[in-house]
Amino acid sequence: MKFKVVMGVLGTLLWLLGLLMLIPLFVSMYYSESPQTFAIAFTITMVAGTIFAFRIEPAKEDWDLKEGFMIVAFGWLAAAIFGAIPFVLEGMTPINAFFESMSGFTTTGATVMVDIESHSRGLLFWRSMTQWLGGMGIIMLFIAILPKLGIAGRQMFRAEVPGPQEDKLRPRIRETAKILWMVYVAISVVECVALYLAGLNLYDAITHTFTTMACGGFSPYADSIAAFNSPVVEGIICFFMFLAGANFALHYRMFYVDKGSLLKDDEFKFYTLIIAIATLSLTLLLFKDHVYDLGTSFRYSVFQVLSILTTTGYATVDFNQWADSGRMLLFIVMFFGGCAGSTGGGIKIVRILLLLRYANRELFKAVHPKAVRIIRFNGKAVSDDVMHSIVSFVIIYFILFFISSGLLTMMGMDVFSSLSASIATLGNIGPAFNLFGPMANYNLLPFMGKLLLVLNMWIGRLEVFTVMVMLTSAFWKK
Amino acid sequence: MKFKVVMGVLGTLLWLLGLLMLIPLFVSMYYSESPQTFAIAFTITMVAGTIFAFRIEPAKEDWDLKEGFMIVAFGWLAAAIFGAIPFVLEGMTPINAFFESMSGFTTTGATVMVDIESHSRGLLFWRSMTQWLGGMGIIMLFIAILPKLGIAGRQMFRAEVPGPQEDKLRPRIRETAKILWMVYVAISVVECVALYLAGLNLYDAITHTFTTMACGGFSPYADSIAAFNSPVVEGIICFFMFLAGANFALHYRMFYVDKGSLLKDDEFKFYTLIIAIATLSLTLLLFKDHVYDLGTSFRYSVFQVLSILTTTGYATVDFNQWADSGRMLLFIVMFFGGCAGSTGGGIKIVRILLLLRYANRELFKAVHPKAVRIIRFNGKAVSDDVMHSIVSFVIIYFILFFISSGLLTMMGMDVFSSLSASIATLGNIGPAFNLFGPMANYNLLPFMGKLLLVLNMWIGRLEVFTVMVMLTSAFWKK
Numbered sequence: 001m002k003f004k005v006v007m008g009v010l011g012t013l014l015w016l017l018g019l020l021m022l023i024p025l026f027v028s029m030y031y032s033e034s035p036q037t038f039a040i041a042f043t044i045t046m047v048a049g050t051i052f053a054f055r056i057e058p059a060k061e062d063w064d065l066k067e068g069f070m071i072v073a074f075g076w077l078a079a080a081i082f083g084a085i086p087f088v089l090e091g092m093t094p095i096n097a098f099f100e101s102m103s104g105f106t107t108t109g110a111t112v113m114v115d116i117e118s119h120s121r122g123l124l125f126w127r128s129m130t131q132w133l134g135g136m137g138i139i140m141l142f143i144a145i146l147p148k149l150g151i152a153g154r155q156m157f158r159a160e161v162p163g164p165q166e167d168k169l170r171p172r173i174r175e176t177a178k179i180l181w182m183v184y185v186a187i188s189v190v191e192c193v194a195l196y197l198a199g200l201n202l203y204d205a206i207t208h209t210f211t212t213m214a215c216g217g218f219s220p221y222a223d224s225i226a227a228f229n230s231p232v233v234e235g236i237i238c239f240f241m242f243l244a245g246a247n248f249a250l251h252y253r254m255f256y257v258d259k260g261s262l263l264k265d266d267e268f269k270f271y272t273l274i275i276a277i278a279t280l281s282l283t284l285l286l287f288k289d290h291v292y293d294l295g296t297s298f299r300y301s302v303f304q305v306l307s308i309l310t311t312t313g314y315a316t317v318d319f320n321q322w323a324d325s326g327r328m329l330l331f332i333v334m335f336f337g338g339c340a341g342s343t344g345g346g347i348k349i350v351r352i353l354l355l356l357r358y359a360n361r362e363l364f365k366a367v368h369p370k371a372v373r374i375i376r377f378n379g380k381a382v383s384d385d386v387m388h389s390i391v392s393f394v395i396i397y398f399i400l401f402f403i404s405s406g407l408l409t410m411m412g413m414d415v416f417s418s419l420s421a422s423i424a425t426l427g428n429i430g431p432a433f434n435l436f437g438p439m440a441n442y443n444l445l446p447f448m449g450k451l452l453l454v455l456n457m458w459i460g461r462l463e464v465f466t467v468m469v470m471l472t473s474a475f476w477k478k
Numbered sequence: 479m480k481f482k483v484v485m486g487v488l489g490t491l492l493w494l495l496g497l498l499m500l501i502p503l504f505v506s507m508y509y510s511e512s513p514q515t516f517a518i519a520f521t522i523t524m525v526a527g528t529i530f531a532f533r534i535e536p537a538k539e540d541w542d543l544k545e546g547f548m549i550v551a552f553g554w555l556a557a558a559i560f561g562a563i564p565f566v567l568e569g570m571t572p573i574n575a576f577f578e579s580m581s582g583f584t585t586t587g588a589t590v591m592v593d594i595e596s597h598s599r600g601l602l603f604w605r606s607m608t609q610w611l612g613g614m615g616i617i618m619l620f621i622a623i624l625p626k627l628g629i630a631g632r633q634m635f636r637a638e639v640p641g642p643q644e645d646k647l648r649p650r651i652r653e654t655a656k657i658l659w660m661v662y663v664a665i666s667v668v669e670c671v672a673l674y675l676a677g678l679n680l681y682d683a684i685t686h687t688f689t690t691m692a693c694g695g696f697s698p699y700a701d702s703i704a705a706f707n708s709p710v711v712e713g714i715i716c717f718f719m720f721l722a723g724a725n726f727a728l729h730y731r732m733f734y735v736d737k738g739s740l741l742k743d744d745e746f747k748f749y750t751l752i753i754a755i756a757t758l759s760l761t762l763l764l765f766k767d768h769v770y771d772l773g774t775s776f777r778y779s780v781f782q783v784l785s786i787l788t789t790t791g792y793a794t795v796d797f798n799q800w801a802d803s804g805r806m807l808l809f810i811v812m813f814f815g816g817c818a819g820s821t822g823g824g825i826k827i828v829r830i831l832l833l834l835r836y837a838n839r840e841l842f843k844a845v846h847p848k849a850v851r852i853i854r855f856n857g858k859a860v861s862d863d864v865m866h867s868i869v870s871f872v873i874i875y876f877i878l879f880f881i882s883s884g885l886l887t888m889m890g891m892d893v894f895s896s897l898s899a900s901i902a903t904l905g906n907i908g909p910a911f912n913l914f915g916p917m918a919n920y921n922l923l924p925f926m927g928k929l930l931l932v933l934n935m936w937i938g939r940l941e942v943f944t945v946m947v948m949l950t951s952a953f954w955k956k
């Protein structure tokens with residue numbers, strides 16, 4: 001293991017992070033808040049980056065897979081740790097700050113803040129901004145901005161980007177990363193303008209754009225999107241959650257290559273189908289079990305389904321108060337997640353779709369044992385390697401889900417709180433049920449419980465393998 | 479589809495079932511109860527069998543896979559329906575009787591009886607006996623007893639026997655079925671004697687042997703095994719649950735081929751390991767969260783872990799009253815199940831083991847992408863076909879689990895009741911949590927809820943594929 005190389009790249013990454021902290025510094029100054037928080041955080045991060053990068057090795061092409069995994073995994077860990085400094089400086093305990101920061105960068109949106117509105121405008125801006133950075137990916141940003149990383153860049157890209165297969169928009173990974181970040185910025189600008197025109201002030205428009213486009217879900221308001229109580233704002237956010245939960249490479253293709261790219265994509269079709277079915281079902285359940293009229297049932301359903309399926313985690317109603325049929329539906333939706341190449345988390349639609357095709361093939365083969373049937377995606381045969389990685393992903397995902405749930409009950413949480421909090425953090429969704437509903441927070445957890453969920457968020461955002469390989473003996477053998 | 483062939487075999491199966499009803503008839507007479515119940519049930523079943531078999535076709539070798547699946551699936555359905563007649567004759571509603579009978583044959587052990595002890599000795603004997611018949615398998619009994627079925631027999635054997643791979647004890651499937659049934663009978667006799675020597679009367683010894691050896695879990699007493707309050711009885715039952723949850727082919731080999739066959743088997747080792755880890759963990763949790771001393775914690779733990787893991791479903795304590803840490807542990811154990819070739823249900827240990835090895839291979843390949851690594855079981859490479867069937871099994875299993883859970887919440891059940899009742903019936907375990915604890919029953923469910931769980935038990939006992947293939951269009955196409 002070339003630790004010096006790893007340290008060097010992490011140092012550069014910290015410089016980038018430090019520079020980004022200047023933005024909330026300006027926000028603080030604009031609102032006449034003390035610039036001290038972000039000035040100190042900036043200084044510490046830059047100094048740490050310099051110490052890390054002090055002995056950087058020039059031969060980047062020399063990297064092995066292992067260094068790539070380490071850089072991505074520890075890059076995210078470092079971002080969460082240094083990103084937590086402003087929270088500590090505003091009086092949060094170190095574990096709470098770490099939780100909030102990891103929840104930000106991983107776009108989970110689970111919070112330990114008891115009184116969100118009591119925090120400074122600058123800090124809440126940073127909190128939303130960490131999600132936006134984490135949404136398209138800090139490593140991807142790094143690849144897009146910094147000089148060529150060659151093969152190492154591609155491997156790091158794969159270790160961070162959501163989904164089983166990358167979409168090679170360009171032969172060079174740096175170009176691809178640049179394009180994806182630009183599409184992300186462009187759509188963000190459009191959402192921000194739309195929200196501003198819908199009546200939000202610039203601060204609210206920017207912070208909510210950050211957390212919509214990242215499928216993040218943080219809001220500077222405890223009541224989340226319910227705070228605005230506006231159908232227009234909800235409609236805009238629904239639309240952009242829908243976009244953010246779909247594949248950004250396809251958004252690019254739609255504009256520059258082929259207008260029909262989205263509609264031709266198996267995953268996007270299945271994503272839309274799931275949203276339609278879940279929304280319809282939930283509408284009927286809410287109408288049947290609650291006092292809402294049909295229109296209100298639909299309004300709540302479409303927003304909550306989009307929010308949970310895309311793993312954003314906003315709420316326009318305390319869905320934790322619903323009857324168990326509605327809560328169960330949302331709980332099940334938590335296992336789906338966004339599309340590959342989106343900013344959403346979870347298992348991802350393409351994996352679910354391919355697993356369904358896999359199981360369907362086996363049912364077919366039970367009746368026709370000698371028939372050869374190929375699993376296809378967008379008309380092309382899916383390779384065995386891809387299927388192996390999908391199946392293994394889901395196996396490990398469920399193992400982690402059960403272990404995490406078991407550990408939470410040992411800390412005194414009830415069964416459904418534990419199950420839902422585990423999937424809500426592994427899937428980077430945020431809100432869960434019972435103790436951890438959308439209008440509640442995770443502050444009541446003991447230290448170890450917070451640490452466990454931080455681990456879930458980290459593992460979940462990096463698509464399981466990036467972190468889990470470091471637990472194998474093969475990783476550490478020469 | 480050769481419906482006449484299917485009908486013919488089902489008719490023969492009903493004759494066998496009818497004849498077996500003579501046994502509870504004698505029990506009723508011994509206890510001076512009215513022989514009417516079983517006399518009528520016997521008559522109806524024999525007459526129905528005759529009508530079904532009236533136009534039996536002689537060319538059995540002519541069967542296709544589809545006929546085999548239909549015979550097995552509808553054979554079990556027919557057994558559950560005709561086996562329900564005695565329950566109806568003793569005053570249960572048709573749906574309750576069907577539920578109880580299906581729960582019996584599938585060795586689930588979930589009950590809708592509100593006051594178990596109020597029923598006749600004969601009926602409770604039949605109730606336990608259905609489990610014993612279903613444990614080793616009614617189709618397997620059929621294959622063992624009736625004239626040669628040739629290739630069709632092998633396929634039917636595969637469609638019923640638990641686990642992804644059959645153990646060919648003999649080249650001829652009929653011989654294999656005979657051996658397995660004989661081993662089953664032999665171990666049952668030993669348990670019965672042991673229980674009798676431990677102080678149980680013959681009736682209790684036989685009925686509990688029936689339901690231990692089948693991993694069934696029915697008891698003529700509402701308090702289940704807690705009714706005896708005897709450490710010796712518990713110890714005996716633990717030992718035989720442990721045997722019944724292991725592979726009967728290995729039991730045979732141990733006696734006649736190789737004394738070390740069990741200890742050399744990967745699945746048996748993993749089965750033992752899981753029991754050890756779960757028992758130890760549960761002991762500590764119970765000791766920590768409850769008023770039990772360490773000895774009592776262990777006594778409760780080992781029994782409940784064995785009961786749930788082997789999918790027997792007995793209880794010596796109302797584990798539904800425990801803290802959520804203990805309940806969650808048992809809930810997670812519900813997803814494991816017995817060994818392949820055992821009488822236990824669930825996903826099965828061998829599948830879990832091979833999925834772990836599958837995921838582990840992928841983690842290895844993430845670091846060494848070009849390395850070739852083979853998944854092995856007992857030293858031999860596992861074929862792709864077997865892995866495909868295992869993965870598909872688990873995919874379908876979880877889909878059914880989530881659908882069933884969702885439907886139960888729509889009928890007003892709470893989340894954990896729904897989740898646990900779904901896995902408890904799909905896995906043929908029996909007792910669940912919250913509304914459906916081991917000292918409660920399933921009677922409060924609405925009609926549709928009972929029907930849903932009957933479906934779960936049926937699908938679960940036949941290892942998912944046998945029933946699910948009939949839902950595909952490929953099955954019904956010419």
Ligand SMILES: [K+]
Nearest residue numbers: 108216312429
């Ligand atoms: K989120």
Ligand SMILES: [K+]
Nearest residue numbers: 586694790907
């Ligand atoms: K059972």
